[in-house]
Amino acid sequence: MxxxxxxxxxxxxxxxxxxxxxxxxxxxxxxxxxxxxxxxxxxxxxxxxxxxxxxxxxxxxxxxxxxxxxxxxxxxxxxxxxxxxxxxxxxxxxxxxxxxxxxxxxxxxxxxxxxxxxxxxxxxxxxxxxxxxxxxxxxxxxxxxxxxxxxxxxxxxxxxxxxxxxxxxxxxxxSEAHLSELKEVMELSKSVVEKGDAEAKALIHGHPELNKFIYLGMGAYNGLAHEACLKLKEMSCVWTESFGTMEFRHGPKSVVEPGTMVCLFLSETARAYEIKVAQEMKAYGAYVVLVTAEAGEDTAFADLVFATGGRQLSDEARAALNMPLVQYIGYYTALREGRNPDSPRNLTQVVKI
Missing domain, CATH: 3.40.50.10490 (Glucose-6-phosphate isomerase like protein; domain 1)
Incomplete structure (x- = not known):
């Protein structure tokens, strides 16, 4: 079935x-x-x-x-x-x-x-x-x-x-500069989608111990973190939460332990600060995923670095490129849990009151 x-x-x-x-x-x-x-x-x-x-x-x-x-x-x-x-x-x-x-x-x-x-x-x-x-x-x-x-x-x-x-x-x-950025996003999108599929599948199949999922993001990526969390929750019904990256350190980080995946949407605006948060979560035993424009020496500690390309692009322009990996994580986790991502429990496509 x-x-x-x-x-x-x-x-x-x-x-x-x-x-x-x-x-x-x-x-x-x-x-x-x-x-x-x-x-x-x-x-x-x-x-x-x-x-x-x-x-x-x-x-x-x-x-x-x-x-x-x-x-x-x-x-x-x-x-x-x-x-x-x-x-x-x-x-x-x-x-x-x-x-x-x-x-x-x-x-x-x-x-x-x-x-x-x-x-x-x-x-x-x-x-x-x-x-x-x-x-x-x-x-x-x-x-x-x-x-x-x-x-x-x-x-x-x-x-x-x-x-x-x-x-x-x-x-x-x-802004011709931002229009040019978005044209590059279109050019990068196909390969990012294909890469997101392969890496999400390998992540979920290769790490059955992961049972808590936390998504972090700031600025334009705060909405993305909440959306990534929702995708996983809707499709698979597993334990997942989302927070502002720096805010996560003020209490919520107490839930981190081995078996926890922490996925951070890494901006260029606050990269150095956000990296410190990810390193801290790694020290607590988390499996750390960084969604970023480009890997570097500063990301070497992470368990998975998903590089979208386009480091010269603004954080905002890269928003759409950040989504395929986390959408596929929701999809493959649902299959792992024996759930159909097409028809989540209790949900309909259109919500009416």
Missing amino acids: SEQFGVLTYPEIGGQSEALAAAWKQLDQQQDWVDNYFKSDKFDEVIFIGSGTSYYLALTAASTYRKWTGKSASAHPSSEIYLFREQAVAAKKEVLLVGISRSGESSEVILALDSVKDLAGWTTCGITCHGESTMAKNVPCLLSPLGNEKSTVMTKSFSSMTFMLQAAMAKAAG
């Missing part, structure tokens, strides 16, 4: 290189969206919202937006805007609310967008993988045409929508 497991998820993880390229091409046809929303100086704050994976995407999007455009941005779960808007957003601002939903049918994001449509100072838009969805009909949306998936878990949809939003930000900022 297990040979039927993952028949949807596996090719979808493997298809993200094509999904990035399709998103790039589609964005050329949606320059008006970029001009009307990300390029506009009308807004005091850009707020990215989503639920589950889409909220973690929002965290990375907001971090990138602040860095690349120099404008104010934040991220919230969709439900915070719908149910706790006054606590989440200061009054008397011009706000751009950007909904993120793979299906465009998530109740919470639709409710959040709808709740502000008649309020002064609020403008709404979004990004989805389904152009005929409710959200796409309600608000102007970017479309990731090959991001749509049949599996319950989000994989290539996350990578492609992250990449597309970043490309829209680069266009809005008029």
Whole structure:
């Protein structure tokens, strides 16, 4: 029976290189969206919202937006805007609310967008993988045409929508440098996906003793760490948590012991500090995985160094390259546990309330 497991998820993880390229091409046809929303100086704050994976995407999007455009941005779960808007957003601002939903049918994001449509100072838009969805009909949306998936878990949809939003930000900022970076990301993506498959399979098959999984990341990678954790949790139901890299040292590190995998998304911005955290976890007995642009003498202590390439690229631009390994770790751990990653326990592809 297990040979039927993952028949949807596996090719979808493997298809993200094509999904990035399709998103790039589609964005050329949606320059008006970029001009009307990300390029506009009308807004005091850009707020990215989503639920589950889409909220973690929002965290990375907001971090990138602040860095690349120099404008104010934040991220919230969709439900915070719908149910706790006054606590989440200061009054008397011009706000751009950007909904993120793979299906465009998530109740919470639709409710959040709808709740502000008649309020002064609020403008709404979004990004989805389904152009005929409710959200796409309600608000102007970017479309990731090959991001749509049949599996319950989000994989290539996350990578492609992250990449597309970043490309829209680069266009809005008029940054040829960041656009050039993203072109290189597209070129690197195929080989990174193939390498991620092989290395994740070897890791999980070769280390059956691993029973705790912790993901760490800072800056634009904080959202990635939470997403990596969620992928593993959804697909395999094993013990996993995610934290900000430096914050992990303030109490949570007490859970580390032999049998614990600590996977750290290594930035270039804070590389020296993050390396020290990883070394500390190694001393406690953790199996340390570093996802980084390039291995070096400073990473030699790690049990696995997954190098994506592109060390000259900004941390933000490399976001999509960091995902294949951890998505495949979720996939192969699910198979190890006898679970079908296509149909996680208790989950549906679209969450409605």
